[in-house]
Amino acid sequence: MNIALSEQQSLALRRLLETGLPLTSRPFQALAEQIEASEPQVLEQVQRWHEQGLFRRVGLVVNHRALGFAANAMLVLDVPDALVDEVGRRLGQAPGISLCYQRPRRLPQWQYNLFCMIHGRQRDRVEAQVQALLEQHLLDDLPHQLLFSTHLFKQCGGRFAAPVGARSDG
């Protein structure tokens, strides 16, 4: 049984994890040295967080553009509130949909409440895939739009942990 990390060490560890594991033989040892803890302490804390569901997944985080998935499209639909859970669950299970979220409408500026992300290699194939999907689920009469990305300004992992004191990341 290892001594649990202090609150400050935990926060520092979360900040380090947000930028990824070092690519060295003993990555948790390397992280432990940076927060003045031991490798087993760090590993135990990371495993505990994982069990508690703090992480969506732990693995290789790839940049889909660099892999050739350049056609990144956001499908937005205006689904009646009473149907949005059912439509969301169905589209969420459809092949090719990588994210499916309900978000609030902001009337009058924004009428859409269901958001799906589709990543593909070619724009025309993504368009055809979306059209087929909407027809298959009898949704093509609902107001919807397909917003392709035209430029990526920034992409990195989320930074959730609050800054530690006034320390800068350098």
Added chain:
Amino acid sequence: MTPNSLARRLIDRFQHGLPLCAEPYQAMAQALGCCEAQVLDCLQHLQVAGTLSRVGPVFEHTRAGASTLAALAVPEDRLHQVAARVSQYPEVNHNYAREHRYNLWFVLTGPNRAHLDNILQELEHDTGLMPLDLPMLTAYRIDLGFALETTP
């Protein structure tokens, strides 16, 4: 195994999970029948090439803090300037131009909702543009892994 096929196998096998042990790269190497040095070398190459963003956790934002999807309708001639202003925040992790009147879309993450509200207010004040604030209400699918072979 060529470096490329090792890269493909590493990505396909370990996007969704990797062994949480003291020597994870050694464990990955064993699973794929190669040696640790090859795995580390391959991951370093992928990172330099920009294919690999990082190795590690993707935080569950509903537990890790607050997040929202925001959008701005930016006059075309100011798009790059406003995008640069938005990207300056460490709290912004995705920032895309999209084809729509709302043409700049970004994800904000932070320790709590008040933190995000401050940033949205700052952006509105600095740019004169009113952000759409679209926090997630329900997740029906959150998978972010990519099957290399089967995606169009």
